[in-house]
Structure formats: structure tokens, C-alpha cells
Amino acid sequence: MREVDLYRHTDTVNELLARYGVKFGIYKNNEFKEQLFPFDAIPRVIGQEEFSYLEKGLKQRVLALNQFICDIYGAKQIIRDKVVPEEFVYLSSGYLAQCEGVMPSKGVYTHIAGIDLVQGKNREWYILEDNLRVPSGASYPMIARELCRRSSPRTFQDNHVEDNRNYAQLLRAAMDHVNTGGHTVILTPGRYNAAYFEHSYLAEQTGAHLVTGSELTVENDHLYFMDYSGRKEPVGAVYRRISDEYLDPMNFNRESVIGIPHIYDIYRKGNVALLNAPGNGVADDKGIYYFVPKMIRYYLGEEPILQNAPTYLPFYEEDMAYVLEHFDRLVLKDVAEAGGYGVVFGSGMTAQRKAEFLALLKKEPRRFIAQEVIDFLDIDIMEGQDRVPRKADLRAFVLLGEEPMVWKSGLTRFSRDPDSFIVNSSQGGGFKDTWVLSQ
Amino acid sequence: MGIISVENADRLYWLGRYSERVYTTIRLFAKSFDDMIDSYLDSYAEFCKNLDIPNIYTSRDNFIERYCFDETDPNSIYSNLKRAYDNGVVLREEIGSETVSYIQLAVYELQRARESQAPLVELQRVIDNILAFWGIVDDSIDSENVRNIIKVGKRVERLDLYGRLHMSREEMQREVNRLAGRIPRTCLRYREDNLKVLSQIVSDPVIDYCSIVQKVDDLLEE
Numbered sequence: 001m002r003e004v005d006l007y008r009h010t011d012t013v014n015e016l017l018a019r020y021g022v023k024f025g026i027y028k029n030n031e032f033k034e035q036l037f038p039f040d041a042i043p044r045v046i047g048q049e050e051f052s053y054l055e056k057g058l059k060q061r062v063l064a065l066n067q068f069i070c071d072i073y074g075a076k077q078i079i080r081d082k083v084v085p086e087e088f089v090y091l092s093s094g095y096l097a098q099c100e101g102v103m104p105s106k107g108v109y110t111h112i113a114g115i116d117l118v119q120g121k122n123r124e125w126y127i128l129e130d131n132l133r134v135p136s137g138a139s140y141p142m143i144a145r146e147l148c149r150r151s152s153p154r155t156f157q158d159n160h161v162e163d164n165r166n167y168a169q170l171l172r173a174a175m176d177h178v179n180t181g182g183h184t185v186i187l188t189p190g191r192y193n194a195a196y197f198e199h200s201y202l203a204e205q206t207g208a209h210l211v212t213g214s215e216l217t218v219e220n221d222h223l224y225f226m227d228y229s230g231r232k233e234p235v236g237a238v239y240r241r242i243s244d245e246y247l248d249p250m251n252f253n254r255e256s257v258i259g260i261p262h263i264y265d266i267y268r269k270g271n272v273a274l275l276n277a278p279g280n281g282v283a284d285d286k287g288i289y290y291f292v293p294k295m296i297r298y299y300l301g302e303e304p305i306l307q308n309a310p311t312y313l314p315f316y317e318e319d320m321a322y323v324l325e326h327f328d329r330l331v332l333k334d335v336a337e338a339g340g341y342g343v344v345f346g347s348g349m350t351a352q353r354k355a356e357f358l359a360l361l362k363k364e365p366r367r368f369i370a371q372e373v374i375d376f377l378d379i380d381i382m383e384g385q386d387r388v389p390r391k392a393d394l395r396a397f398v399l400l401g402e403e404p405m406v407w408k409s410g411l412t413r414f415s416r417d418p419d420s421f422i423v424n425s426s427q428g429g430g431f432k433d434t435w436v437l438s439q
Numbered sequence: 440m441g442i443i444s445v446e447n448a449d450r451l452y453w454l455g456r457y458s459e460r461v462y463t464t465i466r467l468f469a470k471s472f473d474d475m476i477d478s479y480l481d482s483y484a485e486f487c488k489n490l491d492i493p494n495i496y497t498s499r500d501n502f503i504e505r506y507c508f509d510e511t512d513p514n515s516i517y518s519n520l521k522r523a524y525d526n527g528v529v530l531r532e533e534i535g536s537e538t539v540s541y542i543q544l545a546v547y548e549l550q551r552a553r554e555s556q557a558p559l560v561e562l563q564r565v566i567d568n569i570l571a572f573w574g575i576v577d578d579s580i581d582s583e584n585v586r587n588i589i590k591v592g593k594r595v596e597r598l599d600l601y602g603r604l605h606m607s608r609e610e611m612q613r614e615v616n617r618l619a620g621r622i623p624r625t626c627l628r629y630r631e632d633n634l635k636v637l638s639q640i641v642s643d644p645v646i647d648y649c650s651i652v653q654k655v656d657d658l659l660e661e
Binding site (some may be wrong): 008017018020021143183191199200203204208209210211213214215225226227228229233 | 442443444445446447448449525528529531532535536539540542543547626
């Protein structure tokens, strides 16, 4: 790679990001605040050949996960064949009994998958998490690339980088593929959602209409958007950015005021597509993660291309024994938590905290997974005029239309704290562009 | 997709109104600020009276600080700009990121003005960004309906403010004509009778400014 002029323009890019309101919302002391998402101009760079390997592995993984969800809400063959224990399915908070027997438009459940990976110091990639409900973050590198090109055209003259600004086209293709006839909309909980910028930016870029639940209505088994002159326009696809339980008060959480009554009934009848499909949470549960390599072998008859981080399920006696013996070198994750919460490092606990945690672990072994702490490959960020190493992960986006499509970029998040592995924006992390080299 | 929800029509209208309110009140404030530097220190009382806002201010300096920057004062420039921002930021897919950015930039400039010893310099930049916002509304929003709703908001607000300020007949007539030419080009429901009365009032030998404010505020149907 040639010298990168862009590094000198971090402040310019951040000023432009502020100009365009590239923010995320956060609640502090019960007050809503909008915060800028700090951008670092040193990109994560992935070579063409390396990305090709990742692309194959990601497609394979998402196809298997899609088949798994289809199977769980259908024939349940993987449970009958004892590849995945039924406890892990039915006790998962993401499993929804309402989804039993429901087949979404074109059989697609995982329209947009956000797969979190890290690269170890041994240069091996490991999958950390599969996000199959409402994964967010693609908008940030997409707009950052636009602004980086504006700030430092020379950088992109000198380096051959795949253009990542096509994410909206990929998303649109995934939405159009399953549309049952009518407009495509993006359903947002509203302005005070943490990812509202992303909702509005993706609506702008895809040409979909951004709506809240109150603007949609179900009538005669179809979904309509109501305009201000009283006209009703049919809607065929809803990219919903609200979670399953709030989607439809008649079928899920009765107290939801942001959902659309009866939308799930017409989805069940095949009269509207919902992206992602309700019930996907059963497959991105941290406990189910352990079984994904087995799913790949089971459904596709292939060896997994990408590996999981070494993971142990205390649910199994053998794994529990290992966890107890090696507790101090493991990271433990509460399967019900997300966003970097519910993650504890064995080495960081006081004796009393450790004793309490072990008691809880023995009482609720299904609730936790344990993983070896991967020695991440650090990535440099600019801190003032200095380059300093920080932990970073990569969220890759796979969209499922006619075929799986892997976005040639991704969201690289980094920890700004030199002693932390937590990269989440809600916990002070920043982000980088992800370059995939085109030659 | 060429259709606008009730919520977005309302937001577009109020985006027009609040952006105009910020623009016109900053210009008025700039005039009063100049008076207050060395000649007419209490002119803020007259300023409040003209705009029909409560004079809650205790001194010239208190007025300058609170009227411009106090987010708890519902009549402050900051509060009005915040309302313009709150409406604009939820219209990104309707009006575009580039358009929204000028309202965002105006907010940043107002925040800078708060720290300044010479706030009129930064307030001028707020005005520059509002003007750029109106320019880009014309230049880059494809939907004529969207453009027209914003402009109706702007015209209604200007007529309301000009009525309160007892502006000249020529200015009142010009604004009524602009509004009358714009509002039928939207699908907004409005009271045609009010529009006719407004045209009549600005042609009367003595202009009834109170009626102008009432009629314009009651122009749109719920």
C-alpha cells in the first residue's frame, strides 16, 4: 500500500461527519443525548485474497443459519438428530413460539446479517457473534468513505480500494427480492432510538420511506401506508428496525406502542415481507453460536471455512469442569445480554466476586458461555499526532437476496481505552473504515 | 416514493416556520444589539413588546444571554433553532442529508456564538446557513410538494412576524401575495376565506395588524 495522505485528515473527516449529523443516541441519567461516533482515519485493510476467503466463509455461515431457523420453526430435524439439544433452542430468549410453521417470503429469514469477527495475532480470523435480528452499523463506514474521498482524493487515487458505497443497492436488492407487492419502508421506533441516524440515512440512500408504526395500518389482510391526504398505499416489504417483541402488540408484547397491530397476522399469510424475519433471535443466541460449525456440517455437508472462538458450554459437564479449572484465563458471557454488557473476564475478578459468579454459574449453567480470550491483533489509531495500538473487531454484513451478498467493507470498531477489549459505541468506542483491496 | 405521511407534512411545515423564525428574529436582534451597545441600553423591552413575547429579562446582558442561548426560554433563538433541527433531523429521507446539514451547521454556529465576545459574527453565520438551507431546498429537493410545504411554513411565519412588527403595507402585500401563490400548490387543507380576508386587510386604508396575525395563525385546517 502506498503512503496514505488520508491520515492527515482525521479532523476534517470528523468535522464533516458532524456536519452531516452522523451520531448515535444514548441515555445517560434518564436523559437522551446525541453523540458523535469518533472516526479514526487509519483504515482496516483486507487484501483481495484474504477477503475472498472471508466472503466464502461468511456466505457459508449465513446460509447454514438461514436453514437452521427454517428447520427450527419447521421440521426440527436438527433437534431430532440430536445435533443441537432442544434445551438450547426452547430456552433461548430469541425463540418465539408464534413463529412455528410460518414461512417468510422466498424462505429468507436472515436478510441482513451482521457477523462479528476478530483477527488474532496469529492472523487467523475468528467469528465472535452472529447478529441476525437488527444488526446496525453499515451506514457509518458508508458515509465515512464518501467523506474520506472528499477529504483526501489522492489516497483513493494511489490505492485500489473496493467502493463500499453500494451498500444501499445491496440492501435494496435484498428488500426487493422478498417484496410481496407494494412500497418498501424502513420502520423505526423513532428519533430517540440509538441508531436513528442509520435508519434515516439508509432510507435516504435506498429510496425507501422511513416510517413509524403510527403511519402504517393493516386493513383487509394487507399493509398500507397512509399519506397526509388520506390516500392509502400498499406496502410489500418492511425493513423493521424494532425488535420482535415490539413489532405487533396483538401477537407479541401487548404494551408496545411502536408496533403495528396485526402486522404479524398478514406476514403469516404471506402478504408482507418483514426483514429480518421475526424469531431469528433463536439463531444468534450466544449459546447457539457454539453449534454453528455443527450446523454447517449438518445442513451443507461442508467443513466450516471460518472458525468460532474456542467456546465452552458449562451446560455440558465436561465443559463445566474445564471452565472451573481454567476460569482465570477465560471470558464469560451472559447469553441474554448484548452490546458489550454481561461480559466478564475471569482474570479481572476479586476473590469474592469470583466466588459469587461461580455460584451463579453452577446454578444457571445454560445462562453463560465461556471463551478463550483471543489475543487480538491490534490496529493502530491516531491519538493526537501519535499512532497507538488498540483492540478492534470487524462487523461484516451479509445480505441474502437471490444469492448471499457479502458487502466489500464492514464496520471496524475499536476501543479507545488501551486496557479494554470492549469496542461498542455505547461504551465509548470509535470506528474506522474497512478497505477491501481490489487488486 | 412520492407520498408524504401526516407526520412528515406537519414536520415540513414547522421546519419552514421555525427556520424563518430564527432568520427574522436574528436580524431583529442584531438591530437591537447595536442599539444596546452604547445608546439605548433598555431597547430589549421594546423588542419583546414588538414580538409579543414576555419580558422576563432583568438587564441588557441577561437579555442577550437568555434570548439568544437559553434552552429553557421557549422564545429564545436557541429554542426555535432546536425546534427547526428536531423537525429537520427526522426528515432526512424526505429532504436529503445535504439539506439537513445546513440546519445542523446553524446549530453549531449558534453554540459557538454563546462563547463569543462578539456574538453577531457567529449569528451572521447562523443566518448564512439558514439562507443556504433555503437555497438547497429549492435546488435539490425533487418533490415539488415537499418544497411547497416548507415554503408555506416559511411564508406563514413571516406574515405572522411581520404582522406583529407592523411592517409596511408594501411588505405585507408582498408576503400575502407570496403565500397566496404558494399554498394552493400543496395538498394542505387551508381556509380560503382567511386568505381572501388577508388580501383585503393589506389593501384597507388602515391595516388591522391584529387581524392579520389571527387570520394567518388560523389559516390551516387541523
